[in-house]
Amino acid sequence: MNFDKLLNHFKLDKPEFSFQFKSHPNYPSALAFSDTLNFLGIKNDAYELEKKYWEELPKEFITIYNNDFSLIKKEKQNFKLFSDDVKNISKEDLYKNTTDFVLLFEEIQESEAKNNLKFSYFIYPIFSIIFLYSVLFMNWQSALFNVFSIIGIYISLELFNKKFGKESSIIAGICGGITSNQQKADCNSIIENDKINIIGLKLADFSLVYFISVLVIGLFLPVTEGILKLLSYTSVLVICYSFFIQIFIEKTLCKVCLLIISLLAGQILVSSLFFGNEISTKLFFIPLFTFVVFNQAKRKIQKIGH
Template identity: 50%
Template sequence: MIFDKLINYLKLDKQEFIFQFNSHPNYPSALAFSDTLNFMGVKNDAYELDKEYWNELPEEFIAIVENSFSLVKKSGTNYSVYSEKAKTLNKEELYNKSTNFVLLFEKTENAESKMVFNFKPVLYAIFAVILIYSLLNQTIQEAIFNLLSLAGVYISLELFNQKFGNTSTVIGSICGAPTVTQTVNACDKIIKQDKTSILGLKFSDFSLIYFTGLAVLGLFLPATAYIVKGFTFVSILAIGYSLYVQAFVEKTFCKVCLLIISILVGQLVISSFFFENYSFAVGILLLTVILWALIFSAVIYFNTLLEQKEEIQKSNAKNLRFKRNYELFKSQLLTKDKIDFQDTQTFSVGKKDTKVRISIVSNPYCGFCKDAHKIVENLLEKYPDDISLQMRFNYIPERANEKYNQLISDFTHIYNNKPEKEFLHAIEKWFETKDESQINTLVGGVPTSENVSPLVAMSMENSNAGLNFTPVFIINGYQYPERYDREDIVFFVDELIEDEDF
C-alpha cells in the first residue's frame, strides 16, 4: 500500500511510519492506519460516514480512495487527492472511488520528522565547493565534466536510498506513475528487478561507485585525464549492457537509466575530444586504485549496514504484530490471580465508574516511576470518560524519613482539598523536580499534618499482594504482564475499553 504523498504532507518519518503500520496486529486495516497516526503524533478520529454527509467535512481529511489511504483536500468544486501521486477528482468521481471510511486529523508538533541528521545540506555544500573550484581553476570542458559527474552521483544516491524504502521525489518525477496496463512503472521493473549481484551490489550501486570516483578524479584534471579517459571508454560496456537489458530482456525503457546513459555519453564525448593525452604516471594510477578501493568498500559497508537494518525492521515488525495482538495480551494479563483492593478511593482520579481502572504501584523516590506515571496520566487525559487511575504509593512511616513523611502529607492535603487537576499537577511537578519544597509551596508553604492512615493501609495491601517492587501497573485488578513493556499499554487501551468480557 503506497501513500507517499500523504506521509510527506503530514511530515512523518516514512520508515518509522511504515514500520509501526506493518507491526500493528490489525495491519493493513483502517484501525491500524489510525492507530499508527496517533502513535506518530497525529491525533485523529475515524468514522464510517455515508456520502450524503461528506459535504459537512472539513477542507482536509483522509479517505480510502481506490483502495489506498489518501489525503483529500477540497479545491473549489473539485477535490485534490494525494496518495501515491497527486490527482484531481470531481465530487462524483471521488464518491464512486471511495469507501465510507473517513479520518479527521489534527497535525501536532510531534508529527514532525524525527530524522537524527540530514545529510543533504552537507552533500549540496560539497557539490557547490566542487563546482566553484572547477569553474575557477579548470577549463569549461573540465567543469562541465565534473558537473555531469555530480549529477550522476546525485541520481545514483537517490537510487541507492530508494532500495531501502526511502521515497525519492526526483526519481518519481522522472519515472512517472505506472500506466493503466502496468503494475509497476518501467523504472521499478528495470532497477528493482536487477539480477546483478557482485558482493551484494546491484548494477545501480556500481553507478554510484563510478560517478563518485570520477567526481574525485575530475578535481585533478588535466593530470588525471589519461585515467579518466580510460574509465569513460570502459563505460561503453555498461551502456551497451543496460540498453540490451532494456530493449531485449525487459522490453521496456527506464527513463532514469536513459538519463544516466546520457551522462555517460556526454562524459565520453568531452573526454574524447577535449582532454589532452598526458603521459601515463604510475603514481596517479596507484592513487586511483586506492581511491576506487575506498569508495567500493564504503558502498559495500553502507549497503550491508542498511540491508541488516531492513532485515531487523522486518523481523521486528513481524514480532511486534504478534506481540501486539490483543487476544494474546489479554491471555497474558489474565494469567495471574486477580487482586482485590479494598481501598480504591485514595489518590484516585478520573471518573469512578469507568470500564477500565488502572492502578499504578509506585514510590515517589523510584527512578523508573516518572515515566510510568507519565504513561498512565497521558492515558487518563486521552480517555477521560473510559479510564480511571489510582496512584498506590508504597509508604511505611516507620521506614520513611522526615522529608518523605512531609511529602506524603502534602500530597494528601492537595488531594483532599484541591481540584483533581491540581493534584495531578503536583504529582507531575514532583517527578520533574524531586524537590519537596516546591510541593510544599503548593499547599501554602507551611507544614501540613494530614491523616495518612489510608496511605499506610494501601501500602499494606500492596505488600500483601506481593507488589513491593515499583512501578507496577494493575488493570482491573490484574497485574500488567512482565513480558510487555509498559509503553505497550497504549496499543491495547481501545480494545480493553470495548471488551465487554473484561
C-alpha cells in the first residue's frame, strides 16, 4: 500500500507511520489503519456507511478507493482524492470504486456534538412550552393532536440523527433493547430500506417535516382544524407504504415504524371525529416553508466542523 499524498496531507512521518501500521496485529486491515492514525494523533472513528448516506458526510473523510486508503475532500462538483497521488474524481467514480468503510475525524464529530447540544438546548424547551400551552389553553382534542405531533418530531429527530451514525438509546429501546440484537437488526433493515429519495430527502426526513408542519399549524387550533384533517388523511399513503415495506419486502415488523404509524393513526382518528372541514388555503404555505427550511438545514449539517 502506498498513500504518500495522504500522509503528506496530515504531515505524518512516513517511516514512523509504516512501522506502526505494519506492526499492528491486524495489519493491513481498516482497524489497523484507524488505530495507527489515532496513535499518531489523528483522532478518528471508523464506520460502515452505505453509499445512499454519503451525501451526509462531512467535506473530508477517509475511505478505501481501489483497495487503497484514501483521503476524500468534497469540492463543488467533484472530489479530490489523496492517496499515492492527488487527483480529481467524479461522484460516480468515487461510489463505484470504494467500499462502505469511512473514517471520520474526531474534531468534526466534536463540532457536531457541540451543535447538537446547542440544538437540544433550543428545541426541547420549545417542545415543553408548546406542550404546556396545548394542555392549559386548548380543548383536550387539540391538545392530544399536538402531543402526537411532539412525540412524532422527537422520534423523527432520533431517526434523522441515526443516519449520521449517532446511535439512539430511544430507538434501540423501542426496537427491543440492548439485548435483542435480532429485533434491532430488523428495525435497522426496514429503516435503511427506504427507497424514497426526493431532492435528497428520505421518508424519515419527510416524517420530520410533516410533524413539524402539523405542530406549527396545530398552534392555531381550532381555526386550522380543516387543513389538519386534510393533512392527516394524506398520511394514509405513508402508512400504506410503510406496511408494504414491512410485510412484503422485509417480511418483519419494525417497532419504531409501528410507533410512528400509531401517532399518525391517532391524529387521523382525532381529526376525523372532532375537527371541522373549513380550510384556509394560506396555511398550505406552512408545510412548503417547513420543507424548504428543513432541506437547507440538512445541507448545512454536512458542513459542520468546516
